[in-house]
Amino acid sequence: MLRYTLMRLGIFVGCFLVVWGLVATGIVPAGIGGSYWLWIALLGLVVSAPISYIVLRGERDRASKKVVARVDRAKANMTANRTMEDDADDAARTGSAS
Template structure:
């Protein structure tokens, strides 16, 4: 059961790491655009919050498109685990009757 669990974890970890990498790239791009004055700096001291919000808004659709296969693989592994858990629960329930 050990290798199967680590394979399941690796799909989620891989997707999360790639998602964070896409966000980091968007953050760096937005920060550079704000620094060079191509994008506005926000209001007062809100520069960091502005950059983070823009990076989140940009990274979400990019991740949705670019990470589709990783998201599907993670989803399949989650569905498989849920189905096994349901089957185990049902088997335990019928044994008690």
């Protein structure tokens, strides 16, 4: 997951720099008033999102599998704990009824 996040951040930084260069040269219009850096960040985000979606598909699938495995493990642990509690409760009730 960390690898995917760092790769996504790297793509954003690359797009941010490209957009900054385009705005600095006047190819892309600059933001209005004091929104220069916000405008560049927004454009960088808009450009990097589809690039990340296409380029990082495999990495995103690997990260998704890891998350699913963690969730399944947590569910199994919760079920095991619940079963242990039920068994202990049943044993306590059976022992007190005798």
